[in-house]
């Protein structure tokens with residue numbers, strides 16, 4: 001009896017503490033946005049506070065010229081996403097870098113999972129996020145090579161019913177305006193923009209003195225019409241997996257880019273939170289797709 005009494009009182013106390021904790025945490029906005037840092041109980045509060053909105057920042061492991069780290073895209077997308085969720089709360093999924101990067105398999109340090117695994121892992125990841133209450137999942141893309149993968153993944157959500165919505169925010173690498181660029185021409189990968197961004201996110205990992213030791217020039221080795229696509233195009237033009245000139249990068253440009261990137265992520269989180277239509281229309285579509293002969297104009 002005594003034990004039961006103690007246990008009951010203990011539970012009551014624990015309940016009061018949880019309630020107090022919940023109130024003060026919510027009042028102070030002190031919940032960590034990072035999935036892996038939350039306790040199970042705080043995760044529940046995080047889902048409430050975020051209105052079921054979660055971010056999946058998507059990076060990659062690949063060479064970034066002679067001067068930037070392999071994880072540049074992962075590091076930068078997480079930096080921008082963390083700044084964004086500090087302004088507009090959403091739960092941030094842990095490090096994710098299982099994307100499309102076949103074109104860099106000839107370079108050291110590239111991790112290129114099979115296409116089947118990329119799609120399966122991403123689907124199971126968003127399914128698991130949704131099962132835990134993330135009904136609005138914003139994939140924040142930090143890697144150019146995912147521009148092939150993510151629209152397909154987004155479209156593939158129409159195949160089977162899901163009780164959640166996937167939004168894809170493509171990478172925002174540069175915006176009009178801001179500091180005048182010092183390099184001219186193409187700046188796709190590890191060039192002035194991306195180097196400048198990394199000087200903001202992880203200045204200690206930028207080896208600017210090595211940036212001119214390889215060429216990031218377009219080698220123009222293909223001669224095809226613009227509307228004809230072939231997978232080797234990237235390697236044909238940029239065989240060093242470097243595009244642009246990182247050696248002239250300055251922090252001011254990175255600050256401008258990052259500020260705009262963060263603003264785009266904040267805008268996407270707010271739009272997802274406010275979006276009541278997508279899931280309703282998805283459900284209408286899934287229902288109709290079970291019996292297409294009944295669909296009338």
Ligand SMILES: [Zn+2]
Pocket residue numbers: 064072073142143144189190194
């Ligand atoms: Zn990159």
